[in-house]
Amino acid sequence: MADLTMWLEATGALAGAGGLGYAKVRAPRVYWSLVGLPVTWGRFTITYRSTMDVCGLTVQPSRLRAFLARNVARREVLPVPPKVRRVRGTSTGLRVTLRLPAGLEPADLMAASERLRHAWGVHSVMVGETKPGYVELRMTGYDVLSRVRMPRGARPDGLAVPVALREDGTAFVRDYRKVPMALTLGANNSGKSVYQRNLIKGLARLPVALVGIDCKRGVEQKAYAPRLSALATTPDDAASLLDVLVAEMESRFDLLSSRGVSDVWELPAGLRPVPVVVLVDEVAELFLISSKKDEERRERVVTALIRLAQMARAVGIYLEVCGQRFGSELGKGATMLRAQLTGRVVHRVNDKQTAEMGLFCCMCGCLTSPVAWDTPSPA
Structure with missing residues (x-):
């Protein structure tokens, strides 16, 4: 025994x-x-x-x-x-x-x-x-990025969407009320596309209108087309879509003026227009031109983007711009637009100048620590 x-x-x-x-x-x-x-x-x-x-x-x-x-x-x-x-x-x-x-x-x-x-x-x-x-x-106590598991309390709320897990185990939350305009930079296979998909996945659960601009013929965003309110897959379509967004912005400003308020969130819930999030994938495609006849279209696109970035926050229209590199080499208006994009997320990039360009003088509390994501399936 x-x-x-x-x-x-x-x-x-x-x-x-x-x-x-x-x-x-x-x-x-x-x-x-x-x-x-x-x-x-x-x-x-x-x-x-x-x-x-x-x-x-x-x-x-x-x-x-x-x-x-x-x-x-x-x-x-x-x-x-x-x-x-x-x-x-x-x-x-x-x-x-x-x-x-x-x-x-x-x-x-x-x-x-x-x-x-x-x-x-x-x-x-x-x-x-x-x-x-x-x-x-x-x-x-261990590497929380080796197997991503978001905290239990990380749920979309209002216009705040948890999109990634930080190295310290907390969720990185993209809050459009606090940081309305943002720029995401990253090289190929750096996680930039996964970051954007997580944004779409989180925003899809919220009462917002999603507008996609993907000039790579829609290869990144077309899978989410059923949830998107509009999708432009060519520079010409993007120019027309941005004109519509500028017209919508102006009509919303007329509404704010008639009600004597300065922000869309000050309106009564019954009169408040739905928030709009514009997701731009590979912004360089909107700036680059192959011939002189494309200059007029480029000017329309750049002017519309700058106007939205400068004024659209007050009327509930928000920009999420992605690219591999975004600087003065893209031409007139590029640095002016970049200066309006307060939020900055920099993934792995190919050169030091791109990282400095994305994070230099950014005071919004950017995502700079290592993170990892769940990879969402198309909605």
């Missing part, structure tokens, strides 16, 4: 170890919740002060605190690390809110993030400022 009990215990231990090993590879969220989170939380709690000290993230205490330590507590005066305000476990990692002491700034923690990652044995540590004096350490 004793031998049988020992055999069962050994078999159970081996099965448990094998199950944990399988979960670590095939179900990393389960493994993290059962093993990784308790171990990391304990390691963080035990080594926090010493880790902050060796990483240079401590400051000398105030004179009052030093006086009390020496004369009241009768102990050595120690450097002060950031004060832990909150520790919260998630299905992908650990979130720690810190109160920074005088003398430290978020950049100090960002510079030490790689050292903190190794000290606490996590996959990555990212630092985000939540409010003045407070930062959040976002630790991930």
Whole structure:
């Protein structure tokens, strides 16, 4: 009987170890919740002060605190690390809110993030400022981009669409109310098309009109034609469609003027026109011309795009422009249009200048950290 009990215990231990090993590879969220989170939380709690000290993230205490330590507590005066305000476990990692002491700034923690990652044995540590004096350490216990699984709360809402998963396990949300016009740059096979498909998939669930401009004969957007309100597949069709959009914009401005408001969202729900999202794939095709007779069409297209980018936000018309490269080499009006596209998403590009062109002087909180997507099927 004793031998049988020992055999069962050994078999159970081996099965448990094998199950944990399988979960670590095939179900990393389960493994993290059962093993990784308790171990990391304990390691963080035990080594926090010493880790902050060796990483240079401590400051000398105030004179009052030093006086009390020496004369009241009768102990050595120690450097002060950031004060832990909150520790919260998630299905992908650990979130720690810190109160920074005088003398430290978020950049100090960002510079030490790689050292903190190794000290606490996590996959990555990212630092985000939540409010003045407070930062959040976002630790991930495993590579969340290897198998994309969007957070449960990531659902389209209003005009906000979650389209990608960030490296820290949070969703990147494309919110057209906050950032109405955007430019997406990326080389071939960089994920730019998948990003656009995810946008269409998310927007398709919302009460918005989708307008597609795909001058590659519709190879990217034609699969979604049943959901699109209009689709232009040639530069000539795009010019006609943009003229219609400009006319719609002007009629909406007449409506706002008659009601004495300055924004479409100030109108009563019964009078508010449906929002329109214009998805432009490979914008360079609208700028390039093969002969002099195409110049007039190009001027129409560029003028219409610039007018929409400058004014259409107030009337609920939004631009989502995609391209491999988008700069002054495309000709007159290109840089003027790019300057109106506040949101910037830069995927893998072929040259440094394209990345700088997309992100330089962009103040909207662009998507620059690594991300991954689910690949949606055509609607």
